[in-house]
Amino acid sequence: MVEVKIGLEIHCQLTGLQSKLFCSCQCDYRGKAPNTNICPICSGLPGTLPLLNQRAVDFASMISLALGCKVPDKVMFYRKNYFYPDLPKNFQITQYNAYGITSIGVEGRVDYGIKSTKIRRVQLEEDPGRLIYDTSFYTLIDYNRAGVSLVEIVTEPDFAEPKDVRMFLNKITSIIEHLGVGDTKLDGSVRCDVNVSLEGGKRVEIKNVGSFRDVEKALGYEITRQKTMSVRDIEIKSETRHWDEARKVTKQSRAKEEEEDYRYFPEPDIPTIVLGNEFLSSLKAKMPELPDERKIRFLREYELSDHVAQVLIDNKELADFFESTVKIYSSSPNEIANWIVSDLLGFIDDSKREEGSLFSGLRIEAKHMAELVKMIDQNIINRNIAKMILGQITKTGEMPSYVLDKMNASLIDSKAIISEAIESIFNSEKSAVRDAKQNPNAANFLLGKVMQLTGGRADPKIALNLIKTKLAVLE
Amino acid sequence: MPNHLYRLTADQVASGIKNRDFSAQEYISQILERIEKIDLKINAFVAVDKQGAAEKARSIDKRIHDGEHTGGLAGVALGIKDNICTKGLKTTCASKMLEGYVPPYDATVIKKLKENDAIIVGKLNLDEFAMGSTTEYSKYGPTRNPWNINYVAGGSSGGSAASVAALECAMSLGSDTGGSVRCPASFCSVVGLKPTYGCVSRSGLISYSNSLEQIGPVGKTVSDVVMLMNAIAGTDENDQTTRTTAIETIPNTMSLDRIPKYRLHQNNRNIRVGLVKELVEGADPAVSKCIYSAVDLFSRSDCKCEDTSMKSIEYALASYYTIAMAEASSNLARYDNIRYGFDSNPEEYEWNTYFAKVRNNFGEEVKRRIIIGSYVLSAGYYGKYYLKAQKAREMIKQEVKSLFEKYDVLIAPTMPILPFKFGEKIDDPLKMYQIDIDTVVANLAGIPAISIPVGFSDCLPVGLQIMANEMEEQTLFDVASSFESIVDIHKSPEI
Numbered sequence: 004m005v006e007v008k009i010g011l012e013i014h015c016q017l018t019g020l021q022s023k024l025f026c027s028c029q030c031d032y033r034g035k036a037p038n039t040n041i042c043p044i045c046s047g048l049p050g051t052l053p054l055l056n057q058r059a060v061d062f063a064s065m066i067s068l069a070l071g072c073k074v075p076d077k078v079m080f081y082r083k084n085y086f087y088p089d090l091p092k093n094f095q096i097t098q099y100n101a102y103g104i105t106s107i108g109v110e111g112r113v114d115y116g117i118k119s120t121k122i123r124r125v126q127l128e129e130d131p132g133r134l135i136y137d138t139s140f141y142t143l144i145d146y147n148r149a150g151v152s153l154v155e156i157v158t159e160p161d162f163a164e165p166k167d168v169r170m171f172l173n174k175i176t177s178i179i180e181h182l183g184v185g186d187t188k189l190d191g192s193v194r195c196d197v198n199v200s201l202e203g204g205k206r207v208e209i210k211n212v213g214s215f216r217d218v219e220k221a222l223g224y225e226i227t228r229q230k231t232m233s234v235r236d237i238e239i240k241s242e243t244r245h246w247d248e249a250r251k252v253t254k255q256s257r258a259k260e261e262e263e264d265y266r267y268f269p270e271p272d273i274p275t276i277v278l279g280n281e282f283l284s285s286l287k288a289k290m291p292e293l294p295d296e297r298k299i300r301f302l303r304e305y306e307l308s309d310h311v312a313q314v315l316i317d318n319k320e321l322a323d324f325f326e327s328t329v330k331i332y333s334s335s336p337n338e339i340a341n342w343i344v345s346d347l348l349g350f351i352d353d354s355k356r357e358e359g360s361l362f363s364g365l366r367i368e369a370k371h372m373a374e375l376v377k378m379i380d381q382n383i384i385n386r387n388i389a390k391m392i393l394g395q396i397t398k399t400g401e402m403p404s405y406v407l408d409k410m411n412a413s414l415i416d417s418k419a420i421i422s423e424a425i426e427s428i429f430n431s432e433k434s435a436v437r438d439a440k441q442n443p444n445a446a447n448f449l450l451g452k453v454m455q456l457t458g459g460r461a462d463p464k465i466a467l468n469l470i471k472t473k474l475a476v477l478e
Numbered sequence: 479m480p481n482h483l484y485r486l487t488a489d490q491v492a493s494g495i496k497n498r499d500f501s502a503q504e505y506i507s508q509i510l511e512r513i514e515k516i517d518l519k520i521n522a523f524v525a526v527d528k529q530g531a532a533e534k535a536r537s538i539d540k541r542i543h544d545g546e547h548t549g550g551l552a553g554v555a556l557g558i559k560d561n562i563c564t565k566g567l568k569t570t571c572a573s574k575m576l577e578g579y580v581p582p583y584d585a586t587v588i589k590k591l592k593e594n595d596a597i598i599v600g601k602l603n604l605d606e607f608a609m610g611s612t613t614e615y616s617k618y619g620p621t622r623n624p625w626n627i628n629y630v631a632g633g634s635s636g637g638s639a640a641s642v643a644a645l646e647c648a649m650s651l652g653s654d655t656g657g658s659v660r661c662p663a664s665f666c667s668v669v670g671l672k673p674t675y676g677c678v679s680r681s682g683l684i685s686y687s688n689s690l691e692q693i694g695p696v697g698k699t700v701s702d703v704v705m706l707m708n709a710i711a712g713t714d715e716n717d718q719t720t721r722t723t724a725i726e727t728i729p730n731t732m733s734l735d736r737i738p739k740y741r742l743h744q745n746n747r748n749i750r751v752g753l754v755k756e757l758v759e760g761a762d763p764a765v766s767k768c769i770y771s772a773v774d775l776f777s778r779s780d781c782k783c784e785d786t787s788m789k790s791i792e793y794a795l796a797s798y799y800t801i802a803m804a805e806a807s808s809n810l811a812r813y814d815n816i817r818y819g820f821d822s823n824p825e826e827y828e829w830n831t832y833f834a835k836v837r838n839n840f841g842e843e844v845k846r847r848i849i850i851g852s853y854v855l856s857a858g859y860y861g862k863y864y865l866k867a868q869k870a871r872e873m874i875k876q877e878v879k880s881l882f883e884k885y886d887v888l889i890a891p892t893m894p895i896l897p898f899k900f901g902e903k904i905d906d907p908l909k910m911y912q913i914d915i916d917t918v919v920a921n922l923a924g925i926p927a928i929s930i931p932v933g934f935s936d937c938l939p940v941g942l943q944i945m946a947n948e949m950e951e952q953t954l955f956d957v958a959s960s961f962e963s964i965v966d967i968h969k970s971p972e973i
Binding site for chain 2: 043046047048049050051052053054055082084086087088091092093094102144264266267268271272273274
């Protein structure tokens with residue numbers, strides 16, 4: 004086995020904030036006409052000073068705590084100087100630890116499954132503007148994004164496999180979502196730089212992977228590429244590559260990328276920020292429930308299986324949907340969880356998990372799920388019918404009872420026809436019939452068979468009654 | 479109506495207008511006339527806002543006539559250094575790079591002046607981006623010393639001091655990064671203050687070196703400077719480095735809008751004065767002679783005056799220029815004429831080539847500081863230069879702090895030499911930097927320092943510098959005011 008070392012640099016926008024990191028422009032720049040979400044501060048006009056958004060410090064501290072980091076008593080900002088047209092000031096205000104620890108979090112650890120990854124640092128910084136390579140003649144600049152709060156999370160190179168990276172990123176996403184500090188599904192709100200080395204060899208960095216989903220693919224490609232090269236005795240160079248989203252390959256960046264000298268120095272316009280124990284304990288008190296805590300609660304409170312709880316927790320929307328349903332109908336949390344994890348999830352388009360809401364395009368709400376499970380519990384419907392109804396609800400957003408009534412109207416309600424079907428099932432499923440005689444719940448199995456036979460069109464209430472009657476008269 | 483309204487001090491103007499001895503319009507028309515007549519010789523103004531000033535005067539007169547409330551500086555003519563942003567009025571830093579730049583917002587100090595009904599008559603000359611000690615590095619040409627127009631006015635706020643000395647405005651605002659208010663105040667024989675760091679908002683002051691600079695008032699008298707400070711000082715939500723106490727960090731709840739109020743009274747009773755030996759002895763004998771005789775007069779009153787030593791002074795210049803240039807190299811990076819500034823066409827240029835092309839329009843001194851500043855911050859040299867400079871700064875701060883346990887104020891010359899002729903030092907940057915030796919300490923330590931006129935030597939002005947502990951502006955004013963009345967040399971140049 005070839006030893007692989009993977010490290011990540013994650014950039015996550017704090018979209019949960021109202022305003023940018025250093026001015027009062029809106030944090031939500033998406034969908035706005037270019038250069039309309041700007042002010043003298045974020046467009047770097049002469050004489051303007053950065054005005055630190057205290058909530059951004061709170062949010063970044065919360066992330067640091069959630070990632071098990073130490074939060075220093077005093078944090079500072081640094082300037083990273085380089086010329087690039089997407090930077091209105093030609094420097095970026097960020098944090099830096101080379102001359103003493105001043106970033107908002109250091110030395111953390113994140114557990115996922117049975118593995119864990121160390122967090123080197125968490126830092127708060129401003130997002131640059133956006134360059135739009137619009138035509139072959141011009142590069143356009145849109146500063147609407149300039150100054151939006153970004154949290155950079157840097158891991159140690161602790162990952163050995165791309166699938167671990169995937170699990171880790173799921174966990175990070177869930178933490179961000181649970182803290183309510185960012186919406187990871189917004190386009191461009193999370194970006195990732197990945198570095199990979201084989202057998203302690205040279206480090207290759209892949210820049211700007213635009214979504215977490217592509218990280219695993221980029222890694223897969225890059226590891227294969229490096230392995231192939233080493234098999235052929237081609238030297239792997241320390242280089243920066245870019246992820247080509249369309250072709251799903253990594254490409255060499257423009258060859259001449261010198262080691263840039265950023266001339267870091269402390270930002271004189273922002274005084275040192277004192278955090279300390281009092282701040283941290285008041286922050287901890289305010290912090291929402293984290294995924295790990297929530298899972299433990301799910302296991303304890305609802306007695307879910309570890310697997311089911313984990314699937315729910317991995318996606319905050321799913322976990323929230325579960326709890327909203329339980330709030331409406333509290334008798335069968337386990338049943339609800341199972342329906343969400345094994346059935347509802349099947350209706351969710353995989354691609355939707357990263358673009359827009361998990362439920363986008365699906366019209367189902369908690370009240371639907373609650374009624375559905377309740378109807379099952381009351382034996383009004385069986386699982387097969389429930390599945391049919393569920394499919395219908397996701398499309399129409401109608402209440403299950405309404406769907407059922409509608410189905411009944413077009414259903415076979417002739418006792419004669421249904422009895423015929425029952426007759427044939429009783430003949431083919433002798434052992435099931437015997438079971439059902441002893442255990443009335445097993446009658447549902449027979450009902451299922453009848454439904455199958457009638458293409459789901461038999462009126463389940465009538466069918467069940469007929470089955471029960473028939474069972475009762477059996478010797 | 480008196481003929482020479484432009485000669486009045488600011489408080490005379492304010493009370494004259496309030497008491498309806500004369501109108502704001504009468505006063506302003508004399509001021510504008512005066513500027514018209516003599517500024518060709520002095521070159522203090524880079525732009526005069528005749529229309530805006532006349533309109534403001536008219537509205538003030540109307541409000542006074544109608545018995546409405548007017549601000550504390552109602553009608554007083556003020557000039558503003560051209561590195562302080564004025565909404566709708568060109569603000570150029572005397573640089574080609576900001577040619578035609580009109581800020582869309584007012585600096586906090588300008589907002590405050592407007593709230594106080596001061597009349598902004600125009601923008602004042604400076605060394606490009608406030609980098610210089612003579613105002614020779616201006617794209618508008620040098621400002622001339624009103625006492626002798628063949629001599630430099632000092633810098634970088636040369637226009638701010640010369641305009642007040644030449645009676646072209648009652649008061650002015652300058653900025654002081656390493657002596658830029660005090661040096662020209664001394665050379666032009668007016669009063670100039672560098673406030674405690676954080677005492678006056680820097681929002682709207684175009685940054686040269688953020689950790690050192692402060693906006694400072696210039697006036698004919700200490701009383702006028704106090705009046706102007708009362709208008710501009712105070713914490714500001716647009717500048718998180720403003721404060722009213724000696725704490726250097728942002729507490730979680732920062733109470734804003736705290737405005738100190740300074741009073742004018744003379745007090746030298748039991749004041750402990752330390753005369754900084756190194757600086758007095760290091761000065762040109764013509765200067766130190768003036769300083770000694772002023773101190774001699776002063777110490778006949780009830781104060782304790784003694785020689786003291788500031789050993790860390792030998793690191794002051796190196797520390798100052800290293801830090802200032804480092805910060806400048808970063809602050810000035812934004813000038814690439816893509817978002818504002820003169821029209822420069824980036825078409826068909828690769829970015830780096832474009833940046834190089836357009837940034838070649840900085841003047842020589844600014845380029846020199848950007849290059850040196852970039853060098854001291856670069857990887858491998860940071861520890862050798864920038865970090866060392868910060869350590870020296872810390873040493874200086876500590877020594878200054880301990881001196882203020884023994885003394886209420888420290889006294890030194892403002893400038894080690896008399897004003898000199900144009901071109902005398904411009905070819906030797908190091909010589910030019912060395913004349914800042916007396917002033918940079920206050921910026922490095924963040925303490926307030928004031929320059930007041932104490933005499934003349936060969937018809938050239940000499941200024942005395944008083945420094946106090948941080949946030950001790952009141953002590954500074956008390957002592958400065960006592961000196962002023964004892965020395966009593968108020969006169970104006972013949973132009």
